[in-house]
Amino acid sequence: MDATESLPSLETARKLGLLPDEFDRIAQILGRRPNFTELSIFSVMWSEHCSYKNSIVWLKTLPRDSDRMLAKAGDENAGLVDIGDGLACSFKIESHNHPSALEPYQGAATGVGGINRDIFTMGARPIAQLNSLRFGSLDLAKTKRLLRGVVKGIGDYGNAFGIPTVGGELYFDECYNTNPLVNAFSAGIVEVGKVAKATSYGVGNPVFIVGSATGKDGIHGATFASEDISAASTDKLPAVQVGDPFMEKLLLEATLEIIATGYVIGIQDMGAAGIICSTSEMSAKGEHGMIIDLDKVPTRQLNMAPFEILLSESQERMLVVIEKGKEDVIQGIFDKWDLNCAQIGEVTDTQRLHFYRYGELVADVPAYDLVLGGGAPQYHREYREPAYIKEFAKFDPSDVDDLEKDELKKVAQHLLTHPNICSRKWVYQQYDSTVGTANRSTNAPSDAAVVRVKGSDKSIVITVDCNSRYVNANPRQGAMIAVAEAARNIVCSGGEPIAVTNNLNFGNPYVPEVYWQFVEAVQGMGEACRRFSTPVTGGNVSFYNQSSDDGPVFPTPTIGMLGLMEHPSHRMTLDFKNEDDLIYLVGPSTDDIASSEYLYSYKGIKASPAPNFDFETEWRIQESIKTMIRNGWIKSAHDISDGGLFVTLAESAMAGDKGFQIETDDRYRTDAFLFGESQSRVVISISPDQQQHVEGYLDDTILPFAFLGKVTAGGFVVDDIAVLTLAEAKDSYDNALGKIMS
Template identity: 40%
Template sequence: MRENVANPMVNEPTPADIQTTQLYEQWGLTPAEYDLIVEKLDRLPNYTETGLFSAMWSEHCSYKKSKPVLRTFWSKNERVLQGPGEGAGILDIGDDQAVVFKAESHNHPSAVEPYEGAATGVGGILRDIFSMGAQPIAVLDSLQFGDIQSKQTQRLVDGVVAGIAGYGNAIGIPTVGGAMNFDATYQHNPLVNVMAVGLLDQKHLHVGKAEGAGNSVLYVGATTGRDGIHGATFASVEFDSNEDQNRSAVQVGDPFMEKLVMDATIRAIREFGDSIIGVQDMGAAGLVSSTAEMADKAGMGMTLDLNQVPQREAHMTPYELMLSESQERMILIVKKGHEAQVQQVFNEADLNAVVIGEVVAGLDYQLRFNDEIVADVPVDFLTSAPKVNLPQVKPARLEQATTEQYQPDVSQPTQVLTQLLAQPTIASKASLYRHFDSSVRTDTVVKPGGDAAVIRVRGTQKALAMTTDINSRYTYLNPYIGGQWAMLEAAQNIIATGAEPIGITDCLNFGNPDDPEIYFELAQSVAGINEVAQKINTPVISGNVSLNNETDGTAIYPTPMVGMVGLHTQTDHITTIKAKSAQDAIYLVGQLQGQFNGSELQHMQIGAISGDLLPIDVDYAQGVQQKVLQAAQQQLVASSHDIAEGGLAVALSEVLFGTTFGATVNVDAPIEWVFAEAPTQFVVTVKPEQQADFEKLMSTDAVKLGDITNDGQFKLIATNGQIDAPVATLESVYKDSLCQQLQ
């Protein structure tokens, strides 16, 4: 039996009180989990210890419910230097350089406090990047909101966009791309997913391990306050419209402080990397998660003196100090005797850099406060939530669905195109993204509005393409095919810029996993993602799970977000969307299909989605994508654009926007098919003198549709109808609609 632990906090419930009142249930622990803790400790846990377990065993920290699915992800290939399990994943990009990236969700906090929720989401994911020793170079987002006509949605959009812009702009990291969709399914539970990308010289790579008995635990950065306490638990439960949401669980960020912490951490690693054993961000569950996880990964124990923790509020208790999620804080493990040189780097930036404990042999995780032991638990037990094996049941809607396709009304095709361009999911987001500084650091080659953003790797001929992609409507109709589609769409966007896809991160946003139908959706979408990841050689090297995205028992659509990075070995290969010259030929690459289930057109015309999706031939899709990539790398294409929401007609329009050109095309298919949606289709333009080489490379996978013209008119002739409209008119609708709908 362990030593009887003193509890100096006289106003806190006693261990007996906690057991009697079942206070632990309010913090997310089940009776079975509490009983397991009592059995392991051979005593009742005190208030602080109960709090530690409730945070560390929350789904947000432990992934106890999603791990059986996550373990199926394919995460290794020749490029992987670091896969899942650390702050971020790392891929080799040659020349002893690496790209570091990860995505995180900040859904619940953003629903309650949209500005701070989004802002601290940016801050947290950036710390994951520079904790690895990398210099952050870009931020992307993926935002899902409810009905655009709702005042609540408009308030959330304003707050989230301002939060992302306010934090990213102030810290000096460009926000270069993302996605924004609107659907009633997110009315009470918006999704705010943020991805960050960094560059690393491989010699500076650091991970979050607390190795070496006697080495020091160094707290650096901002002071600790009472904001964000139990944020991890808050993120692991669903909303109830009859209850006030927990605003105290939302953190408050300071981007100017983060800039100091980022620069000092990177400098310390570069100058004194041999003295720094491990680095980790204090993210979800704050001080407890960072220190306990670092100790556990190294198979070591740890003692902390909580009186040494820098505080910004008076009379904070051990419970508050350990569970606070105050921002801009890091933990470094420093070799004993080398603390002063590392501390000096942070002190010169007017930052805290305080030794608060040490690594110890064994597996004891012990906290002291006012010369008393206030927590003493086995670290490997604290970081190992009990496994949960959940049942799966195929939803009834999927059992009943057929692949019989919705038949749209396209009797007035020009009007249909105009209406599609006004849809909030398709319409230009430039009016919102203009708040983001996409050019700071001066390395952005392709800014927001492209298929993927592109950032050059300074001092080389290389560049990195990056994108976030999502389509929850497809995943709702068929989780497996929806997962495949998300991957192929992300790859299309990367390839459209001329880059080779090299790896992904993800944010898996789902409802309550205790519902067997929702767990089925999670497992199937992961399986779809995983199949394509292996086919196209893009390992899943990092990610995030956000479950319990529900309000009053109603879940959002299953929403797996894929964040993908691609590599340009030569900046000459970079390709953009816009048409370049009149007389350039226009080609469709890939096959038109009459698929309308889940499409933007179906949703626009009937206000709902239904039916099953047609199977995807992944081998065919990969072959088409590789040919487009080869064409870009051989500089055979003048412009390239993937076909996504709204289908071919929308993609052709987007190729013309921002130019003075028009286009005349002929499509050997019914007019409705130019609004259909299917994976792996591109619109490319080719100079006349390169058409023969392009057609030879593409063989039967490309068909010439027509030519770019100088008349500013978009003309599309199909077998049973046509579109004829001034490009300027279409572009005006595309550019202005979102602003008008958000007023």
């Protein structure tokens, strides 16, 4: 390295997002002051996005083991779970929030590309995608622009790449006006003995970069994702990557082909922090080092500086370490697929990374000290309960007038047309849900997506869930509810919950009240995952989702859950099947209207606690639903969530082109009975000849349940009041979002 180079100052380190103590620590690690390239390396690798320095101490408390787990959380590109018969499912969820806030199309598209690369770098072929999207008020033109861009970005990339988008969630609240949340989930299947690892070892083994050329897009994207959004954020558009789904499709096929040769030592996607992240993480895991010649990296621009090459987040790239002597094999495969394949270095036993440019050593850094779980800093931040929590707890439903029966139609219309409840038809029509011919849910709607594992009778059952209003009201209980609802959706679809990935979206971790939300939510999630025996296989933490104008977003710990269905005969859908079938509520009725969409948007009361939730009841309800499905006793199952019982009934009726006639229970408030969102409740329908059998079973389990009424030919009738016709309901529900967006 040039000893005459002007070394960066503390002020430069601050601009790169490093703290003064971290700047001093870097000098101690190196035994000297870093040059600019080295400082840039540490700045991205020690950013929150890469190091989880403000979250890892709490993430370590989550349950991470089970008999099915084939990879420890965080050790590989994605989680890996044994699903039997020699097969495994690789799955993960990650965020692309900040890029999507500035450039929604490319921000969302590259989020889809990145999460799929995490799957196929493990040797798994992706078979399904989900997404969880949060936006601000739809009264704002900005929100509509962001929604259009994000949905088109997801659709264009996913459709061209050829992986079906099989479900997801969409939520609106003014807290997301500045910071939309774009969380992408992908799942793939791999034979257990053919899994590729994200590691590097074997002195002299060649190191290749494959896929797209490296450009200046995405430089310092990791540090950009580790700061608040502000007016100046638009100046950082180069930190937003640009994707090419057709290149990714070629990269998928080439990657799976080289893994199949058996010559791959390790492989890793180049996502956040690009080359420096892949070289350091793979080297640290394998307890080796690398010598890398940056001159050999294919680039899109001339005269790129060393830090630009190292930190670029150009998409559709992989770092691959293979057995020495097999260079021609990998070169031949990538030549066949017309992709870049360049040997840029080799593995050493130094445990250090040596980067050269124009023959000069431009950076010399220890791999271990850069990475999560190694020498990267880990902090215990100050946290305290926000004052609003106690204010929310003061809510008394008796202070809210119950609705009159003549208001039923008005409330029903309000909820069925509300952006948080109405059909997502405007969104999902832009996605290809059938490519790959494995999606079992296209014409058979259920609470979770069911995707066939080809070559077997099995299906994976997948969902993404989180009601962030509940989490904001009570982070611990709200996070538990998110896990419980995900499990409930899988069970109601005929699956067995087996594992979780999560995307933890929060505000600035240096704000004690925000960090308290994070700590409470992680603890609640951990408790629920332990009770369900669904270990956390990995995921993503996205802090700094806040702005000076809007403050932090609602705490949003999105749960991506994997379930398993052993045989198609276990499949359960949510649609009512036959006229005169009997409708039951399984679960407790209460006077709870807290944090319901009815209370929040119809009554305009935003300060209330999370809805009622009892884990023991939840567990027993899910076990009973599972048993009734396995025994063939029920015709439909649909969990009660946003909008309460009425919306659940309406969705089941509309999906089956049927109606319903029910009676309320005068022991409870009418609004709570119909529109409250108390948890652990499922609506089932059964044929009349199963009535005695089902009621006897539920009596034996000592579970609360209630006979509600019957499926009808059409129309929604409550207590002999004709609330809506089927045609009115479907028109309101199906077209509301499209009308807003047009």
